[in-house]
Amino acid sequence: MEIIKAEDLNFTYALGKTPALKNVSFSVSRGDLVAVCGATGSGKSTLLRLLKKEIAPVGDQRGRIFFGYIKDGKEGGFGFKNVEDMSTRESAEKIGFVMQDPEHQIVTDKVWHELAFGLENLGVKNDAIRRRVSEMASYFGIESWFEKNVNELSGGQKQLLNLAAVMVMQPEVLLLDEPTAQLDPIAAADFIATVAKLNRETALTVIITEHRLENVIPVATKLMALEDGRLTAYGEVRKTVAALAKDPKMLVGMPAAVRLFSRLSAKGECPLDVCEGRRFIEDNCVNEIRSLPVKTENRNHETALCFKNVGFRYDNRGADVIRNMSFEVREGEIFCLLGGNGSGKSTTLGLASGVLKENSGKIEIFGKKIKDHKGGALYRECVAMLPQDVRTLFIYDTVKEELKEVEFSPEMLPFDLSPLEDRHPYDLSGGEQQLLGLAKVLSAKPKLLLMDEPTKGLDAYAKKEIAGVLRELKKRGLTILFVTHDVEFAAAVADRCALVFRGEVTSEGETHEFFAANNFYTTAVNRMTRGFYDGLLRVREVEEIIRLNGGHKE
Amino acid sequence: MPAFSDYNPIVVFIYFLTVAGLAMFIMNPVILGISLFGALICFRSRTRGKKDRSSGLFIGLFLLLALLNPLFHHNGATVLFLINDNPITLEALLYGFTSATMVVSVIYWFRSFSLLMTGDRLLYVFGKVSPKFSLMLSMSLRYIPLFATQARKIKASRKALGLWKEDNLWDAVKGGIRGFICLAGWSLENGIITVDSMEARGYGSGKRSFYSRYSFSLWDLGMLILILALTSVVIVSKAMGALDFGFYPRIGGELMTGAAAGAYACYTVLVLLPLGQIIREAGYGREKERKNGNH
Incomplete structure (x- = not known):
């Protein structure tokens, strides 16, 4: 009834x-x-x-x-x-x-x-x-x-x-x-x-x-x-x-299996989840070619940010939140820290941005210790941090005033905020708020951008937009370190990824290697194709490999 | 018999009110001595196994209060010695010790009170008086820590943007005001969500009831009657003048009359009421040890 x-x-x-x-x-x-x-x-x-x-x-x-x-x-x-x-x-x-x-x-x-x-x-x-x-x-x-x-x-x-x-x-x-x-x-x-x-x-x-x-x-x-x-x-x-x-607008938010099915313009019953997607691939495709050629990118090997055996605790009597953490972010790359709740991801960003002070070990930014960036130099043309809750940055009634607080010039951004100028920051959608926050943060002309959960609460379409913005910023020479729970987003954007577990980096590598080595903590596409194809993370890649193998059965 | 902390919060609340109230209004050295003794034992029984770092502080406070009185009050007939031509009298010294005993014992009663009457139990007591006030208190207890966390987040994010400097006072004040504006905007915005959530769950649809997890058992009733009976014996003795004791100009009054002895006995039982539980727990502890030993 x-x-x-x-x-x-x-x-x-x-x-x-x-x-x-x-x-x-x-x-x-x-x-x-x-x-x-x-x-x-x-x-x-x-x-x-x-x-x-x-x-x-x-x-x-x-x-x-x-x-x-x-x-x-x-x-x-x-x-x-x-x-x-x-x-x-x-x-x-x-x-x-x-x-x-x-x-x-x-x-x-x-x-x-x-x-x-x-x-x-x-x-x-x-x-x-x-x-x-x-x-x-x-x-x-x-x-x-x-x-x-x-x-x-x-x-x-x-x-x-x-x-x-x-x-x-x-x-x-x-x-x-x-x-x-x-x-x-x-x-x-x-x-x-x-x-x-x-x-x-x-x-x-x-x-x-x-x-x-x-x-x-x-x-x-x-x-x-x-x-x-x-x-x-x-x-x-x-x-x-x-x-x-x-x-296409609706398709963005659909499960990976649906997106694959639709991209192949396949006929018949549409698979909805990982199981059905896998069955579809195994029944309808061949795997003579199992992996895609690896694209090697020439990359700079200068270090932008370096953590060496860093330890940190909030409270002297409390337990270590970060222990023996070591990793390197190279200039001009997008580096992603993944991990569960309470693993110490956000604390790591706090340390990298100089808001928190390490108890042991060494943190260097562009070859210099944080405390040697004297008199606020750290936040001028060096490091900037986009917080998880971007609303902590907003205090004015319009977007225009928000941007006036910082020395902002529109050409710094790969996106346009002018249509939003007269809106109240709190009335913007999640994605637009994220872009406004990014504009404020970028006006300090940083070389290293830190981001805490940049896709939290965003719909698939806004995520795609943020991903595009990050790639564009990287092209302009910015180094980006972000932390996230969002495996799909990391796979789409990052050059290298690391897994943080109980305050330590437990695995690290080029994005494809990193996710291909994981069994559970990886993208839906990877779980759907594991064993049948090797090292695929995104729908686009499966589509390509199926094409290379001569397409799917009608 | 339930442990003292398991009695209905109203009983525990009334207990502390009477035991500390009697100490505050009866300036009698024996009563206050019993009060201090009971307060210390009650507090220690609650913090067993933990080191009490503050005890030095309270000994200091006690001595300070006791010794300051004779320095400033020179009433009293028995002069002990002179400091700068000011007489230090025995009566003032004794008065100082008695009032110091009163202050320290009341402080210790309140320390035990705050250990026993946790947020929930206090809310229950207030909820009995006014459900609205109790809800308000509960919401405040929720929002104060939330605000504090958000204020920290705002500070961190503005700092990392180079917008929060503490180099000089003016910058610090300016930064603080901006942080406050940000916090205010945030709380108004989120207040709307809270209001929606309250209305969606029927807030304002009629008379509210008040949920409590505490019941009032026969044990509670018995305990309440015992507390009130013991208290009224002491109050009646006080009203009849049996507990009167004067300090100035000369120490006076009979401390050990029959009526007074009855009041002392009642008050002693009253201050020792929370100990029923320690004895029980000590027995339980031994039993546990024995069991563990068998393993």
Whole structure:
């Protein structure tokens, strides 16, 4: 039975000129898991928020949204009511909502209190709260951190807590607005797995917007696509994927197997995940030529940044966060540090930027120790750092003023910010904020650029843009060191990569060698082709090798 | 019998209120001596196995308070000696020791209080009084550390951009103000998310209830009655004047009357109430040791 039904939905923001949603009609059945995809600004979040009255945006809404409910008492059967006519209490109970930012959705200071918060708001009695909270904590496996302060939790745990704190109210529909955008890949996969389990085991209806379709598509029952506020496709996943793959803009965010299938213009059933992609390759391609010729690039061997046996601890009595860390970044290359949460990646950048001081070992920048770059010389035409949260750089009301704070000249950038000049920095999309931050940082004319998680929270399209910008900056002679969780991005951009594990560099090498040597910590394409072809990381490379082998079977 | 820290927070809260309150308002050397003794034992029983680095500080404070009084107050009939023609009297010296005992014992009661009444338990007590205030407190406890972390991040990122210098005072002030503006913008922006998250979970949809993980058992009731009974004996004795003791101009008053002895006994039992748990835990510890020995 249908649980959400939208009819001819049109919506224009109070201050907006063009409608954010145009003639959107669809229905969702009980127990569906609907993945909603579309570029930033396509109206995904607007649509999701309109389904929940308390946080619906202000503006002009036409058309109606219905919520399907099971009638009480003797009548039986199903009924529909307008979402706007639901009481706040009913909406809070029946429709759960989890947003992108794990941190600021949390209201109270303790895990157990956060779980109880929603039930307290509804005035549920103490005994009932106790029962439901403990049930939820057991189901989500959060007993071990039940007593903790929320600021001791990792990002993934915080988002799981946000989900549990909504589920404790026993909603019938769960709306998720890019819930994994701020999480590392492992936490993101865990989160999606939990959502899928809820959907499967309790017939919970889920509508989720996501950038990382790789995780969601295998568990979704339906896929919906929005473009400029219009519903362009909606239906069973495999069919919709095949239809969407024709649009290059949509294709960017699709799983690797889909991108490969589409690039080859193959016919038949489209593979969706690594398993199906592998089967497709093994069944339809030959591997007489197993690897691509290695491109050797002539590179400078001057050292830009050198860590030698560096040790660091935040607290004299605490444990070492960085121990015996040694690596070299050469001039003019893009170097990437990969690693899990708490491995010491960000601390390494703190040390390289001179914000933190090493306890032992030696750090040299362009052959000189950090403390020998005297009187702020380090930050003038030498080193600059783009922080993980770029918003820590913004203090003015417009982009123009932000750029005025630093000695900025537009020709320094391989991208154009002028169309954004009058916007408020906080109103920009994640990708645009990243570019603005980069502009501010680059105005110090650094030779070495440090970046902390440059793709966090970005959609596939924005990632592609950032990748292009980094390659262009490299061409102009900049040395770049960035840390990331994002394996695919590292494979696409970096010249060399290193894995940081418990404060040490445990493996290091040219990007292709590095990922080819890893079994799990590598790109989807590599996992899909491992053993069949050698050392392939990107869809483009598989496409090429299949072509060299005489193409795929029709 | 539950451990003292496992009693309902309201019972523990009232306990500390009465035990420290009695010490503050009864200027009687015996009562204060018992109070200091109990406070120290209670505190040490909570920090067993850990070195108390601050004990030197409190001994110093005690001596300072005790010895300063006779230097500044020259009342009292029994002159011991003169300093710069100012008489140092026995009465002032004794008064100094008594008030120092009071101050140090109350400080130690509060130290134990802060060890036993953790955030959760304090929130529970306030929540009983006002659920709104309790939620506000809980949110503050959440946001203060969050702000501090963000302020550190802002400083680090502006520093690495060369926009935060601390070379001279003016630069430091300017940098600080800009950092503050940045923090304010950030918190307003994220406040919207928090409000959405609260409303999405039904905040403001009706009367809130207050979830607590503490129940009020018969043990709690018994303990509360015991505390109140012992306290009222002491208060009644005080009201009847049995505990009155004068220092100036001459030390006066009977310390050891029958009524006073009853009050002392009650107060002694009161200050030793938290120890029920140590005895139990010591027994448990021995048992554990024996078990470990068998392995």
